[in-house]
Amino acid sequence: MTAPGLRPAGDRRSLPVPDGLDGMRLDQAVSRLFGLSRTAAATLVEAGDALVDGIPRPKSDKVSAGAWLEVTLPAPVTAPAVVAEPVHGLRIVYDDDDIVVVDKPVGVAAHPSPGWTGPTVVGGLAAMGQRVATSGAAERQGVVHRLDVGTTGLMVVAKSEQAYSVLKRAFKEREVDKRYHAVVQGHLDPLRGTIDAPIDRHPSADYKFAVMSGGKPSVTHYDTLEAFRAASLVDVKLETGRTHQIRVHFAALRHPCVGDLTYGADPTLAARLRLERQWLHARELAFLHPRTYDEVRFVSDYPADLEQALDALRDAS
Known part of the structure; x- marks a missing residue:
């Protein structure tokens, strides 16, 4: 008492x-x-x-x-339970007894979390009748990596316990080839390079991250694919997988992703391109299949909003 x-x-x-x-x-x-x-x-x-x-x-x-x-x-905040709910635009790219690879649309979170009331990948899969691995926290069972709500593209979710264990280790050991395409403001110098800068929570804004001494090691490789008058299309390979890593690293170089107002992008350019989110897409995903250990590779086309913004940049150039 x-x-x-x-x-x-x-x-x-x-x-x-x-x-x-x-x-x-x-x-x-x-x-x-x-x-x-x-x-x-x-x-x-x-x-x-x-x-x-x-x-x-x-x-x-x-x-x-x-x-x-x-x-x-303080007492931990309990994450909401998974609700089976159809997700418009969520597309299954590949499916077998061990894994399901999806193409995630914009506005969808990977899994439920405190404060998020929108659609989720795990909820969408449940609505499709997909059974996923029971490993992991209850609200994110089967989830071995995540994409931001505003980032589209490829995600793999484990269906078997073996797949969960093998893929979790593969992501941790940096054995998964994750390729993104991004359109960033301006022209990078050099056109091809590596950004090696630690990332931690932003010192004054909880919802953001920043390059911070003492942060977690974070490495991003990039290669310019196409240059326009006001921006560049770049291929990005992640060596690490920190939250907002691509967005933070390019913003630190003063070349934020076009449309990424959270990290300092030009709102005038975003409005001209009719972009309501960052131009960032998980384009390619390759890894060893967790049961056969053969390499599997998947590619995702750009969604309509990113494609039309790219066309507008090309027309203006």
Whole structure:
């Protein structure tokens, strides 16, 4: 029983501040240690739920290695359950007992998540009568990789437990060939190259990511396929698979994906091309089949909105 005036303990964690976080802001240290967003970590600190050597501190205070950190974590947010719901435009490219490869339309999430009420790939597959692997969290069973809601193209979902295990490892070990096509603003210099820059959550905007020292290693290879007056069509190969990686890397070069207003794209150009999302498409996907270990390769055509934007760029050039 909790004494009057005292809060329940909740999920309380206690540990010394690691050497690698010495001199870091308290809210940033809490974010790094417990996988919280910077906003969530700052809210927690401001509520007095993060003590340094037994004393509440302001979120901007710097922590010292070895100081004792006590944090009461918020209750986890439960993801919504999968709802079998037909998804307009979701197309099955390949299907067997182990995998199903889909061409994902714009406006569709890979799986349910807190705050998302729109259609999902797993919900669309359930509506088609597809049974997927039971491995993984309940709301994303069978999902071995994801695409942004605003990104179209190819996704593979595991149907058997063996496929889930093999494909998860293949993505982790960077053995899957993921090719994207993107239209970025301006002309890249050099025309072909590699972007090797760590990515982490944006320091002031939870919904965005950014190139940040101390972020997760992130590597993007690109090759210019076609140059227009105001933009370039590039082939992109991902070596790593961070959230928003392509969008963040090209924005960091000051060549954001055309139409990607979240990452600084020109709204005038987007309006002229009638684009309501980033010009980014998961064009090609190749991997070893999880049962036969033969290579399988799939290619997706551009959807109508990206095709018409590309035609407009060509006409203007």
